[in-house]
Amino acid sequence: MKASVVTIEPNGLCKDCSIREFSVCASLDDAELREFEHLGRRVHFAACESVFSEEDFTTSFFNVLDGVMRLYKLLPDGRRQIVGFALPGDFLGMNVSGRHNFSADAIGPVTVCQFSKAPFGRFIEERPHLLRRINELAVRELSQARDHMVLLGRRSAEEKVATFLLGWRDRLTPLNGPSNIVPLPMSRQDIADYLGLTIETVSRTFTKLERDGVIEIIHGGISLLDAARAEALAAA
Amino acid sequence: MKASVVTIEPNGLCKDCSIREFSVCASLDDAELREFEHLGRRVHFAACESVFSEEDFTTSFFNVLDGVMRLYKLLPDGRRQIVGFALPGDFLGMNVSGRHNFSADAIGPVTVCQFSKAPFGRFIEERPHLLRRINELAVRELSQARDHMVLLGRRSAEEKVATFLLGWRDRLTPLNGPSNIVPLPMSRQDIADYLGLTIETVSRTFTKLERDGVIEIIHGGISLLDAARAEALAAA
DNA sequence: CTCCGAATTTGATCTGCGTCAACTGCCTTT
DNA sequence: AAAGGCAGTTGACGCAGATCAAATTCGGAG
Known part of the structure; x- marks a missing residue:
């Protein structure tokens, strides 16, 4: 800015x-x-x-x-x-x-x-x-x-976040090679503004996905523990 | 189909x-x-x-x-x-x-x-x-x-509808000439699915805009009575 | 004209997500 | 190591819009 x-x-x-x-x-x-x-x-x-x-x-x-x-x-x-x-x-x-x-x-x-x-x-x-x-x-x-x-018009917060994480992982694949460690260089606010949510909802949803064993929140990103479950959320 | x-x-x-x-x-x-x-x-x-x-x-x-x-x-x-x-x-x-x-x-x-x-x-x-x-x-x-x-990620229902009506009117202008009579050949359900809303919310919002004197609901479309007010809603 | 079904409107209620506010932890500065 | 600040998380609560349900309008068939 x-x-x-x-x-x-x-x-x-x-x-x-x-x-x-x-x-x-x-x-x-x-x-x-x-x-x-x-x-x-x-x-x-x-x-x-x-x-x-x-x-x-x-x-x-x-x-x-x-x-x-x-x-x-x-x-x-x-x-x-x-x-x-x-x-x-x-x-x-x-x-x-x-x-x-x-x-x-x-x-x-x-x-x-x-x-x-x-x-x-x-x-x-x-x-x-x-x-x-x-x-x-x-x-x-x-x-x-x-x-x-x-995504913006028809998906729930949880679906949005899951879809975003998978999509981001897939976009990084040609650059970094395949991995379930997904770096997230952007802030939570950026993710919220991308998904049409608030920062609080993004944060809560991350926490929920972690509690459910789908992801682990790590420094500077997330680790995708259960890609299949994330895919299911994103597909739904 | x-x-x-x-x-x-x-x-x-x-x-x-x-x-x-x-x-x-x-x-x-x-x-x-x-x-x-x-x-x-x-x-x-x-x-x-x-x-x-x-x-x-x-x-x-x-x-x-x-x-x-x-x-x-x-x-x-x-x-x-x-x-x-x-x-x-x-x-x-x-x-x-x-x-x-x-x-x-x-x-x-x-x-x-x-x-x-x-x-x-x-x-x-x-x-x-x-x-x-x-x-x-x-x-x-x-x-x-x-x-x-x-529109989908950041606007309220009323803003969505106002923006849609103005945008649709403007898209029709090169085809039909300028007019504040806006034909809406698509169903309310179509409008809802375009704006990321439900049909009920679209209907209520139309009614509200009519009550407020912004539009008049006519057969097969709407008449834009107060374009300036609609613009204000859409801009906000 | 009357009847039927679909589209739309309206009403009552519910809920997912937003809002507001406080707290935590990490990083930087001194 | 203390202090300050910012990003992120968590909690309590409210509301816009969804959901469920019922009326009403409208268009077409007979």
Whole structure:
């Protein structure tokens, strides 16, 4: 939320980029990748720094390289809905109005690959396969968005939390490998604002799931003790 | 929901198509349009017929020409969340898994322009500007989806209903011209499932808004008597 | 016009989750 | 090691909206 003091470092090499296969760049061949390298610059954000705000004019696209961001919208009276969390490989900045339609800030330290809008736009222009890749990511996000609508509109608090924990675990799998230790870098308030609950309800639900032997609350996350039972809660 | 008995008629001419400017086709020039004509066929669906179901393999794309569809997802126990309503100009069928990720059925009679997946895919392949147009529609939908998440997660029943009525009116404006008479072709149950409420709460909220002089409930819709007050409720 | 069934409205009651408030434990500062 | 602060947890209570139930309206069939 505070003013942005970022560190810009020389570009790394795309071909060494650990998240390339998950990202937009997956669609580029070696020659394109070398050209692409010059378009983006690595930028670091400290914990809780704002990366962009809703209604800001879009000047850049962002490719998350490291860290986690929260993406959210605010109502005029301050109520907040987190519309998603961005992980390494996620691509941000697509819009239709020339303005961002949500705000994004760093949870913990974040590194992004930042592309100025115009040159990036020109690069896409000549590369339909990159556009196709971007479209694929948009369509995937749309599908996730619809799943989340079901969660927000029709699920109970316990179902919401169970669904969130499983979904988060699954999103981390390609990054960290499969594990039932689920790190939760975001705060309880973030989880509440993502699930359309209050912080107290999230806390109580965590406690209940722990009492029921479904999870164990550990420092900085949870351990999924009984994934099957969690799946059952999430499916119901 | 019942088995589909559809009527297929000879293709109309794209250049006479009333919704062309709103639709994917807006990106095509005259020559392309003539070629495009042969790809799609007009198909009619009767009220309440299913157009496609979640988890069906995607075999076609659809361009809505006339009528309204509800797009929804079901939980295993039957709870339903409507993720959107499709109006003339909307394009359906994009996905990443080869399967639809929601179900769609006609509210009242519907006409669509149906494209078989493979030839349509080939047509796009050679026309990046069409892909760009499709991407634009996807990004716009994504933005709407996020707005709807805020509604589902953070708004009260009254705010939900007011927001819905205004949003629906605004979506109809390009089709019917501006008017404060808002036709509501969908049932109260549909509205409830769209807003994450029960039918009783929707009904009560309509009644309350009418009592407060914000709307008048008329046959097949509502009349927006005090748009300013409705805006205030929706903004809050 | 009358009857039937479905959609909607209205009423009475219940409850899941929100609100308000206090407490705990951990981390940082001095 | 004491003090202060913030994130998280727990408890008591209230309320918005769900649930259950009954009326009412409406549209279509005969």
